[in-house]
Amino acid sequence: MDELVFYNARGNPQDKKHSTAFAYLASLHTTKVVHQYRQCPSSPNASVNVSIGHGSHLLVALPERPVLHVYLYGKESPEQIIPLPEILTSLTIYRDSNNNMKGDLLLGGSNSGRLYIWSLNSGLLLSVKQAHYQPLTHITTYSGFIATGSKDSRIVIYTINSLFMNNNENNENEKPYAILTDHTLEITSLTFTKGLNNDIKLISSSLDSTIRIYSLTISAKLITTIVSTNPITSFVCDPAMRAIYIGMNNGNIRYVPLFKINPKNKIIESVGGLGKIITLKPDTELLDTITVHAENHKDVSDIKITCMKLSFDGTLLITGDNLGSLYVIDITTKQIRKKMKDLVGEICNIELWNVKDNEEKLNNTVDKNLMRNIPVLKRSIIEGKDLINQCLTMRLTGDKTINSSDWNFQSFINNVQSEEQIFANFSSVDSTTTTSSGGGVTFNTDSKTITDLKDKISKKDQEYTDLKAKYDELLLAYTASLK
Amino acid sequence: MLPELQHIIPYIQEDKINDVSLTLLLELISNPSIINESSNVDQQILVTRVITLLKSNHSITRWKATKLLTVCLLHPVLLLSSNTANAIAGLVKILESKCFIANYENPTEKELITLKSATECLGFVIEKIRGKPTLTREVLTPKLAGIISSLIDVISLVPEYSLKVLIQLLVFNTTTFRPFGMKFENTLKRILNDGENLNKLSPELRSLIMKSLAYVSFILSREKQSEAWKDNVNNIVLELKSVISIYEACLELSNDSDYIDKFHQLPKLPENLSSMNFIFNTLSIDINESPIEIFKVSQRIEVLTELLLSYIEINSPTAVSIPFGHLILIGQILTSFNTNFTPVKSDIRDISTRNMIEKSVIQSKLSGIKILNSLINKFQFEMYPHIYKILAILDASIPVKTINGKIKVDETGIYENEGLIINILETATEYLKICERFNDMTILGRLVESSLILKEDREPNVPTDKINTSNTNSNSRNKKQSKSKTVVSLSDLLSHKQLFINQPNISTLLTIRKFFNILITKCELSPGKISQIVRFAILDSICNIELINEGKVTNENKEIIELLESILLFPGKSSTSISVIPMISNLIGSNSRIYTLLVNPRFPLLPKKINDYNAELEKEEIEEEERLEEEALHNGTFQIPEFTEKRPVEEIEQEERENKRQKVDNISEKLTTEGNGFVFNEQSESATEALNEMKRELEKEKATGSSLSDKIIESAEVAEDNNMVISEVDAEEDEDDDMGSDFEMPVINVDDD
Structure with a gap:
């Protein structure tokens, strides 16, 4: 198994042709760079790979223009450039929780605070919501929830139900599931925890130096506030929710455990909950702080951690800063494991994909039937008529009849035995009929022949009885003559 | 030690093959080392003999040969030999001869099995060869035309098996298949016989036939397969629309504005219907002559629905544009048929005809439900905007x-x-x-x-009233007789009612x-x-x-x-x-x-950071162990508390203040779902064991008067100093002390109201 890191950056705003804006898809554990994309500047949290490998698309919303670049896997420059209604400042895909390679809904947050929802397979604009007053900074989705964070310091949570499944035709009046107004400055990052729908929590970070954890069990309720020493520019959660790693605007990464020892009774208990506020003390001895970024850019004063991801096993941090550096950091030793290729501008997106070793779909193969483009995203919201004429453009797959069958010797043998039963003769009577041709006697079984033969036999019978009668007569005469 | 191939070969011939169990032979030949360790000559002899067996006059020998061939070709050595082409030829010959089945009405089972096995074997060989460039070029491609035509010939005898192979050939060897497209399509349509035969086919075979029909209708066009796909689907939608419109003649659909809306949103039927190339022949129905003919409509709808759905279930070679909205519309129209809302037209008076129509409508409704079901399975999230309406239709059904x-x-x-x-x-x-x-x-x-x-x-639903009323009209003797009969038949029902109760299956x-x-x-x-x-x-x-x-x-x-x-x-x-x-x-x-x-909720095992505190934990564990052991000595029992539950008092109080209602029962449940209300010892078993061991050692050390135990405690104290840099400030006015205490029961104020 290998992990692929996809990352891109904002690029240089002066560079109108984006000649310096690259994106890379590289292996996390080896030195291999799988793929490179050109002209790929992105707003923060505004790039998304629909899936990975052969035939997949990468969607990138440009920071300064209302344009979406669509890349086909295997091609460096954009395959398609789609005009958008507004500049999108964040982008994500609503993924099936059963299959993260599949996603049909594209969600975009705009400069003016709107949330757009497109159907990726038809390009129809399904819904538009005026969610915020300022540009959206991050959209995250999980299990029927869509949470949007914005520069207006609010978080708005929608449910899929409220967006689509309303009774009345116009869905303007549908209220969001919750509006969270606890943060006081720009929201920088949002994450849903994994799990059953009624156990979901939403974690948000903001420039107001707080991380807030909301429980969505019954309604959105603030259960923990973590107050940091510096404004938080990004964060990432341990997959098992044991810790949060927060990236701050001084280039440091702080480890915040979600379980700790109670000093009084020496029992491990979870940190926070029940509306508690956890204030982090300044970590002067740097026991819980990773200072890799600050150390590597000693001469720069303004350094922020803009993007963070955790590896599959939760032991490696992949962090990007506003100077375009991306490091893979071993959490235990707080040392750099690997430095990825630098980019221009702040790192805006990091995605991690698990792939098998030497996966075939990662190689570039020529396939003329490939679906090169995605349907153009519509700029006006659908009406009833559009929905009826909706056409999905997609490659149909999943027919099991043409997939190579799973041949297995044991089931083959079982099949042979059950078939052999038909040839077998379990009775003691051997009724095999051997038909021999040529040398043997041939029978003509015409009905005429049969009647002819019958006639012959009856004639012969007659003759025989006549003869017998004569014989008897003669015998009688003879015996009489003897007497 | 495995037997060698040269000892097996003598049995691979017509008069010897019955001496050995086939299963044994197959198992032996399937063994890679038997084949690979034998000489090249022996390998060739084996395959040649199997091919000779394929040409035998006896069905059983041919059948055995197909099985042997399958196993032989498991080995790349044998697959790559020049004999593979001959083997394919032998198999094709079996198919061409149709095993001498002369009587299609009553083919013998043995011959059918032989054909089936030959088809399967052919499919297996083709699958083995596919993707290997030289083999395909040298062996498969020259024989392909023969293979396809012979397979099409046996469709009527062994449809399930031949279609499986044919579909694969259709998708992967489209060019060679092209000349046979027409013949294939006609054969399939003949099997369907305008849908009349639909109910004579197993569901599996049905889906195979429908998929084959779908594939063959577009995949063979030289260019723009996706266009062909779309045209075909649109045609079926139109054909379905025209069939559905038949119901307008017998149901009061003109009053149903919803139906009319939806019906008109479907693509328009051309003025001249005869110009359309419909897949099936036109229906001719006269319900005045025989009311049962109305079922032809629902049957036709069923066939068309299945065909339509097979178009979205197959793999398309390129991206296709799916008229998704129309598919949903068709599904909705059919599903929303409901004779409660749109009754049978009042000018149809005959009750049995009315009932027949109602039943036919229900069958069409089932087809609609089938469409909706397979759409949700296939397209999932795309269905979001439609879910509400569809659930409402289902509910109304x-x-x-x-x-x-x-x-x-x-x-x-x-x-x-x-x-x-x-x-x-x-x-x-x-x-x-x-x-x-x-x-x-x-x-x-x-x-x-x-x-x-x-x-x-x-x-049990027995119409007892009816029996009684009919009896009153008949004469007394008959009445007596019939009553006694009724009594006999009903007596069980009255005395042992429980025996007649049907449980849901x-x-x-x-x-x-x-x-x-x-x-x-x-x-x-x-x-x-x-x-x-x-x-x-x-x-x-x-x-x-x-x-x-x-x-x-x-x-x-x-x-x-x-x-x-x-x-x-x-x-x-x-x-x-x-x-x-x-x-x-x-x-x-x-x-x-x-x-x-x-x-027994537990926290995830913590990462390394917490390990710093192990020493501290250990110390505490040791004390705990000692205490427990003493207790155990006194009581003769040994118990380790698994965890302690700690309820957040302040939240409970606050909530109660808010609600003024007693909600004691569900608080613990709520807390469970919120996940943060518990505090317990981290007691992984292995750790406990290790600690136990350490404790025993400690005691030993104590006994011997060594200073090691002191050292351990010292190191534990050092670890304790290495405290976390986190302090907690409670949001509520409650003091922190509560959080620290162990084994604490919640203080719950139960309001009197």
């Missing part, structure tokens, strides 16, 4: 009757149309699966009610359980409905207590246990006075992983 001005679900109607209701419930389950927290009960009410009705036992229960499971996990139900479902789940599991087998999951009880576990995990929003956890614990507690995790 449940038969109802009016009692005292109130609309109620019609029980008899539900039992009579059990198949339909089951289909509706299954489809609704699929739709609810992609929802989360679905809370609009107005469009689920009847579905839930109908499923609650279906789970009940059915009492297993598949019905399965559907209901799945439906309830989805309701519990994906919907926000009213407390009343939840308790009804919980009641069903508990009673159902008690009825099947032997099946449940203490919660050990098997194929038979999977759904029952899943439902119980869902009830555990989704207790619902509102507080119920009685918790079902004890009951579920008694039912599946000993084997359910979810149950044990629910009552």
Whole structure:
């Protein structure tokens, strides 16, 4: 198994042709760079790979223009450039929780605070919501929830139900599931925890130096506030929710455990909950702080951690800063494991994909039937008529009849035995009929022949009885003559 | 030691082959080392002999040869030999001869099996060769035309097997298949016979035929396959539309504005219908002559629906544009047929005709449900904008009757149309699966009610009144006679009524359980409905207590246990006075992983950071161990507390202040779901063991007077200093002290009101 890191950056705003804006898809554990994309500047949290490998698309919303670049896997420059209604400042895909390679809904947050929802397979604009007053900074989705964070310091949570499944035709009046107004400055990052729908929590970070954890069990309720020493520019959660790693605007990464020892009774208990506020003390001895970024850019004063991801096993941090550096950091030793290729501008997106070793779909193969483009995203919201004429453009797959069958010797043998039963003769009577041709006697079984033969036999019978009668007569005469 | 190939070969000939068991031969030949260690000559002899056997006059020998060939070609050495081409030729010959089946009315089974086996073997060889460039070029391609035509010839004899191979050839060897397209298509249509034969085919074969028809209709066009695909689908939509319109003649559809809207939103039928190239011949129906002919309509709809759906189930070589909206529309139109709202036209007077029409409408409705079901399975999230409407249509399909001005679900109607209701419930389950927290009960009410009705036992329904009334008219002697007869036949019913009660069958229960499971996990139900479902789940599991087998999951009880576990995990929003956890614990507690995790929650094993405190923990553990051991010595028992539950007092108080209501019962449940209310010792077993061991060592050390124990304690103290840099400030005015105490019971103020 290998992990692929996809990352891109904002690029240089002066560079109108984006000649310096690259994106890379590289292996996390080896030195291999799988793929490179050109002209790929992105707003923060505004790039998304629909899936990975052969035939997949990468969607990138440009920071300064209302344009979406669509890349086909295997091609460096954009395959398609789609005009958008507004500049999108964040982008994500609503993924099936059963299959993260599949996603049909594209969600975009705009400069003016709107949330757009497109159907990726038809390009129809399904819904538009005026969610915020300022540009959206991050959209995250999980299990029927869509949470949007914005520069207006609010978080708005929608449910899929409220967006689509309303009774009345116009869905303007549908209220969001919750509006969270606890943060006081720009929201920088949002994450849903994994799990059953009624156990979901939403974690948000903001420039107001707080991380807030909301429980969505019954309604959105603030259960923990973590107050940091510096404004938080990004964060990432341990997959098992044991810790949060927060990236701050001084280039440091702080480890915040979600379980700790109670000093009084020496029992491990979870940190926070029940509306508690956890204030982090300044970590002067740097026991819980990773200072890799600050150390590597000693001469720069303004350094922020803009993007963070955790590896599959939760032991490696992949962090990007506003100077375009991306490091893979071993959490235990707080040392750099690997430095990825630098980019221009702040790192805006990091995605991690698990792939098998030497996966075939990662190689570039020529396939003329490939679906090169995605349907153009519509700029006006659908009406009833559009929905009826909706056409999905997609490659149909999943027919099991043409997939190579799973041949297995044991089931083959079982099949042979059950078939052999038909040839077998379990009775003691051997009724095999051997038909021999040529040398043997041939029978003509015409009905005429049969009647002819019958006639012959009856004639012969007659003759025989006549003869017998004569014989008897003669015998009688003879015996009489003897007497 | 394995036998060598040269000792096996003598048995591979016509007169010897019956001396050895075929299974043994196959097992021997399938062994790679037997083949690979034999000489090249022997390998060739083996294959040649098998090929000779293929040409035998006896079906059994040919059949055995196909099996031997399959096993031989498992080995790359043999597959790559020059004989593979001959083997294919031999197989094709078997197919061409059709095993000398002269009588299509009554083919003998042995010959059919031989044909089937030859087809399968051919499919196997082709699959082995596919993708290998030289083999394909040298061996497969020259023979392909022969293979295809011979396979098409045997479709009528062994359709399931030949179609499987043909579909693959159609997709992977499109160019070679092209000349045979017409013949193939005609053969398939002949089998279908305008849909008349549909009910004579097994579901598997049906789907194979439909898929083949779908593939062959577009994949062979030289250019723009996707255009051809789209045209074909649109044609079927039009054909379906034209068939549906037949119902306008017998149902009051003109009053149904919804139907008219939807019908007109479908693509327009051309002025001249004869210009359309419909797949099936036009229907000719005269319900005045024979009312049963109305079923031709529903049958045609069924065929067309299946064909339509097979178009979206197949693999398309390129991206295609799917008229998704129209597909949904067709599904909706068919599903919303309901003779309650759009009754049979009043000018059709004959009651039996009216009944026939109603039944036919129900069958068409089933086709509609089938469309909706396969759309949700295929397109999932794309269905979001339509879910609401579709669920409403499904809900409206449940038969109802009016009692005292109130609309109620019609029980008899539900039992009579059990198949339909089951289909509706299954489809609704699929739709609810992609929802989360679905809370609009107005469009689920009847579905839930109908499923609650279906789970009940059915009492025998004997029309006793009718018998009595008919008897009064007949003369006295007859009356006496017939009465005695009736009495005999009814006596059992009266005395042993329980013997006549039909229980819902297993598949019905399965559907209901799945439906309830989805309701519990994906919907926000009213407390009343939840308790009804919980009641069903508990009673159902008690009825099947032997099946449940203490919660050990098997194929038979999977759904029952899943439902119980869902009830555990989704207790619902509102507080119920009685918790079902004890009951579920008694039912599946000993084997359910979810149950044990629910009552013994634990934290994830912590990362390395916490390991710093191990020393401290160890010390504490040692003390605890010592104390416990002393206790155990006194009592003779040894118990380790698993965890202690700690309830957040301040939250409880606050909530009660807010609500002024007593909510004691559900607090613990709520806290469980919120996940942060527990505090317990981290006691992984291995750690405990290690500590035990350490403790024993310590005691030994103490006994010997060594200073090692002091050292350990010292190091533990050092570790303690290495404290966390986190302080806590409580949001509430409550002091921090509460958090520290162990084994604390919550202080709950129970308001008097």
